Amino acid sequence: MGKKMKISLAVLRRQFELYQDEYEEAALRVLRSGWYLLGPELEALEKEFAQFVGAKYCVGLNSGLDALTLGVRVLGIGRGDEVIVPSNTYIATVLAVTENGATPVFVEPDACYNMDADKVEAAITDRTKAILAVHLYGQSANMAKISAISKKYHLRLLEDCAQSHGAYYDGKMTGTFGDIGCFSFYPTKNLGAFGDSGAIVTDDPKIARMVHMMRNYGSEVKYHNEIEGVNSRLDEIQAALLRVKLSHLQELNAERNWIAKQYLESITNPAIILPPPREHANHIYHQFVIRTKNRDGFQAYLKEHDIATTIHYPIPPHLAECYRYLGHHEGDFPIAEQYAHEVLSMPMYNGMTKDEIQYVIDITNAYHG
Numbered sequence: 001m002g003k004k005m006k007i008s009l010a011v012l013r014r015q016f017e018l019y020q021d022e023y024e025e026a027a028l029r030v031l032r033s034g035w036y037l038l039g040p041e042l043e044a045l046e047k048e049f050a051q052f053v054g055a056k057y058c059v060g061l062n063s064g065l066d067a068l069t070l071g072v073r074v075l076g077i078g079r080g081d082e083v084i085v086p087s088n089t090y091i092a093t094v095l096a097v098t099e100n101g102a103t104p105v106f107v108e109p110d111a112c113y114n115m116d117a118d119k120v121e122a123a124i125t126d127r128t129k130a131i132l133a134v135h136l137y138g139q140s141a142n143m144a145k146i147s148a149i150s151k152k153y154h155l156r157l158l159e160d161c162a163q164s165h166g167a168y169y170d171g172k173m174t175g176t177f178g179d180i181g182c183f184s185f186y187p188t189k190n191l192g193a194f195g196d197s198g199a200i201v202t203d204d205p206k207i208a209r210m211v212h213m214m215r216n217y218g219s220e221v222k223y224h225n226e227i228e229g230v231n232s233r234l235d236e237i238q239a240a241l242l243r244v245k246l247s248h249l250q251e252l253n254a255e256r257n258w259i260a261k262q263y264l265e266s267i268t269n270p271a272i273i274l275p276p277p278r279e280h281a282n283h284i285y286h287q288f289v290i291r292t293k294n295r296d297g298f299q300a301y302l303k304e305h306d307i308a309t310t311i312h313y314p315i316p317p318h319l320a321e322c323y324r325y326l327g328h329h330e331g332d333f334p335i336a337e338q339y340a341h342e343v344l345s346m347p348m349y350n351g352m353t354k355d356e357i358q359y360v361i362d363i364t365n366a367y368h369g
């Protein structure tokens, strides 16, 4: 084995350094313009991101959680309504439902970690209003089946695309299968800002107009408040920086794919389950998530060798302390619970060097599970 190295899970600074001049130019352009909110940079980003995704409209917001929460709200979903969500997801997906007073109904994941399309129909009741699919880790859920089910039962369909900027299914971009696609631009996401931000995309002009109003206190004309809105604006500096990153997103995703390819081809340790591909889908490797029986042991072993990893996610939402009132118990969603015990996200970031990748591969292959 080669020399000892120190590997982080993600190195955001390297992403910045890849296009440093462009970022600095964009930030300075905004600082010098004297216009900091709801201006030309946001408008341009919304146009460019809508085009990238293949949607008619994009509305920039303050975070991915806001995109999800306002997405659920704009569809009129609230108290007494049920929304089908995956049991294997980040808590934000579920918060968007409960924040609106609606009830999350969990569906177990398939072998690719996303909502198992074959288990969705069994979760539908006469209170079900929507399906909120998530494209976890950077790979689309089975959207052919999920959108067919949403049509068959006249359910609204939302997508949590916080981890899937540029991921598609059957050649169609995630975020465009249902009524609303919800994106986060949190710094670690594939399309990450240098602070908080998010957006929704939609083809429906009424939805776009409503979210447009909601994000700015419920008004389109200043001081004329048509609806009870919130403050959820994507600022001009973040918009300008995101435009730079968006212009390089395909390269950035391709680089992550290349890193994943090295892992997939060279990690041969039988104790490690590599991320399975889904038919008809690409993968943008927001996270490179492996599974192994003695996950905590493997993580500690990697740490001894200075390789940082993390767990996405250690506690499935139905067992989160804040959701005790939903009345779920250990054993209710055994697949999500098993994944929570077995998954581990390996180092994956733009600017990762060949030596760093090789070091992770060598140390992983030398592990005795």
Ligand SMILES: *Cc1c(COP(=O)(O)O)cnc(C)c1O
Residues within 6 Å of the ligand: 063, 064, 065, 066, 089, 090, 092, 093, 134, 160, 162, 163, 184, 185, 186, 196, 197, 198
């Ligand atoms: C990051 C993330 C969110 C929330 O996005 P924020 O911008 O942090 O609010 C929602 N869902 C998933 C799956 C995420 O990974």
